[in-house]
Amino acid sequence: MAVDITKSKCVYCGGCVAACPVLALTLFETRVVCDEAKCISCGTCVRACPMQAIKLKNKK
Amino acid sequence: MVFAMQQTYDVIIIGAGPAGTSFARVAAHGGLDVLVIDKRKELGSPVRCGEGIGAHWEGKIKLPLHGGAIAYKIDGAKCFAPNGKTLKTQTPETKGYVLERKIFDKYLAIEAARAGAHILPKTIATELVKENGKPAGVKARTFDDEVLEFRAPLVVSAEGMEAKIAREAGFADAVAGLYDTDTCFEYEMANVECEPLIEIWFSNLYAKRGYVWVFPKAKDVANVGVGIGGDLNEHPKERLDKFIKAHPERFKNAEVVEVKAGNIWVGPPLKELVKDNFMVIGTAAHQVDPIHGGGMALAIEAGVIAAETALKAARAKDFSKRALGEYETRWRAAEEGKLAKRLRLRKVLELFTDEDFNRVFELLDEKDLERVLNGDFKPVVSKVLLKRPSLLKVLKALI
Numbered sequence: 001m002a003v004d005i006t007k008s009k010c011v012y013c014g015g016c017v018a019a020c021p022v023l024a025l026t027l028f029e030t031r032v033v034c035d036e037a038k039c040i041s042c043g044t045c046v047r048a049c050p051m052q053a054i055k056l057k058n059k060k
Numbered sequence: 061m062v063f064a065m066q067q068t069y070d071v072i073i074i075g076a077g078p079a080g081t082s083f084a085r086v087a088a089h090g091g092l093d094v095l096v097i098d099k100r101k102e103l104g105s106p107v108r109c110g111e112g113i114g115a116h117w118e119g120k121i122k123l124p125l126h127g128g129a130i131a132y133k134i135d136g137a138k139c140f141a142p143n144g145k146t147l148k149t150q151t152p153e154t155k156g157y158v159l160e161r162k163i164f165d166k167y168l169a170i171e172a173a174r175a176g177a178h179i180l181p182k183t184i185a186t187e188l189v190k191e192n193g194k195p196a197g198v199k200a201r202t203f204d205d206e207v208l209e210f211r212a213p214l215v216v217s218a219e220g221m222e223a224k225i226a227r228e229a230g231f232a233d234a235v236a237g238l239y240d241t242d243t244c245f246e247y248e249m250a251n252v253e254c255e256p257l258i259e260i261w262f263s264n265l266y267a268k269r270g271y272v273w274v275f276p277k278a279k280d281v282a283n284v285g286v287g288i289g290g291d292l293n294e295h296p297k298e299r300l301d302k303f304i305k306a307h308p309e310r311f312k313n314a315e316v317v318e319v320k321a322g323n324i325w326v327g328p329p330l331k332e333l334v335k336d337n338f339m340v341i342g343t344a345a346h347q348v349d350p351i352h353g354g355g356m357a358l359a360i361e362a363g364v365i366a367a368e369t370a371l372k373a374a375r376a377k378d379f380s381k382r383a384l385g386e387y388e389t390r391w392r393a394a395e396e397g398k399l400a401k402r403l404r405l406r407k408v409l410e411l412f413t414d415e416d417f418n419r420v421f422e423l424l425d426e427k428d429l430e431r432v433l434n435g436d437f438k439p440v441v442s443k444v445l446l447k448r449p450s451l452l453k454v455l456k457a458l459i
Contacts, residue, residue, distance in 0.1 A: 013108045015323035018221035018236035028184060029099050050243045050296050050321040
């Protein structure tokens with residue numbers, strides 16, 4: 001499970017990282033990375049993002 | 061320091077914001093061997109903040125203000141009801157500054173370095189190192205792409221909202237649940253005429269469970285931003301753009317010179333601030349004012365108190381939770397009561413409809429606003445209820 005982050009919208013504020021209940025997201029200075037093994041696709045980061053830069057990846 | 065990297069310290073601080081570097085300055089000044097790591101290459105950036113700070117903190121915590129860090133001096137606050145009615149207050153408590161965070165944060169880091177602290181930017185803490193089940197350091201990736209293990213008997217999280225290492229250390233409530241988070245978007249704009257007043261605009265249309273702010277950085281430059289309840293599924297940028305479009309006179313010549321965003325905690329502080337060999341300070345500890353979302357001064361204060369405690373702990377060679385608990389006791393005695401009062405006020409304001417705001421603004425004068433800001437709710441609530449008993453349901457939490 002994972003999320004898609006639109007890099008052109010992201011301002012690397014870390015709001016998504018702060019909200020993620022399972023510590024799946026990490027902000028590496030200007031790049032948010034999702035640990036797919038930890039992500040539970042709960043969508044909290046999608047709602048937390050002030051820039052609307054995050055979407056849940058379509059489940060296949 | 062970059063060229064001769066030692067790996068063992070007395071204390072490792074994660075995060076070089078105001079909390080971390082204030083801790084580092086005091087701890088290094090007291091003789092501790094201190095390392096501050098921060099993942100950013102440029103401290104203070106990206107700005108995710110309105111940059112306002114109250115001048116009354118100067119007496120209380122010897123606010124380390126560098127002239128160049130002050131963008132504009134503020135005389136007071138002006139609050140706007142949804143219908144445009146205003147209430148102004150200009151008291152010693154409402155004097156303040158709007159800062160330039162990029163200069164301020166770097167200046168605090170320089171002051172820490174002058175006191176003897178080691179600072180390591182562009183180095184990210186990736187993992188908490190434990191020994192016998194207790195914190196004993198961090199793993200970090202440096203800008204040389206080296207993974208190093210830094211060891212210290214005390215680790216301090218000054219990580220801000222993200223608080224990842226703090227959560228790894230067992231501070232589960234350091235997660236930013238959306239209900240207690242405001243999600244914020246801000247433009248820094250030129251060609252916006254300002255008085256030297258912080259402007260707070262209440263409105264459910266633009267800023268449900270939050271507010272729109274205009275914080276001047278010069279007579280014609282301002283941070284114009286909005287914070288809204290994080291659980292509302294509303295988009296702060298849309299709301300702010302709407303607000304700006306609704307005030308064409310004010311913003312007709314405005315030019316955006318910086319885009320800023322971020323989330324801020326507006327709930328209660330963490331239930332615990334220390335564990336064995338670990339302290340949490342600043343926004344990571346949710347030490348934020350729940351009314352305006354300001355955290356800089358609280359962070360500096362917490363950093364100083366925590367460092368004073370760490371110095372004692374180091375002398376006694378005791379970094380147990382009990383020994384570090386002095387910081388928690390002192391901080392709670394200094395701030396918790398006041399913050400709890402302001403959280404109660406926040407909860408009441410969250411229930412206000414625009415009509416409620418308009419009515420209350422109609423009934424209050426500037427003295428009342430001062431009383432509310434000082435936490436003296438009773439006389440103001442009585443005054444409002446005398447004229448508008450229907451507000452009892454909303455206001456009863458303040459009685």
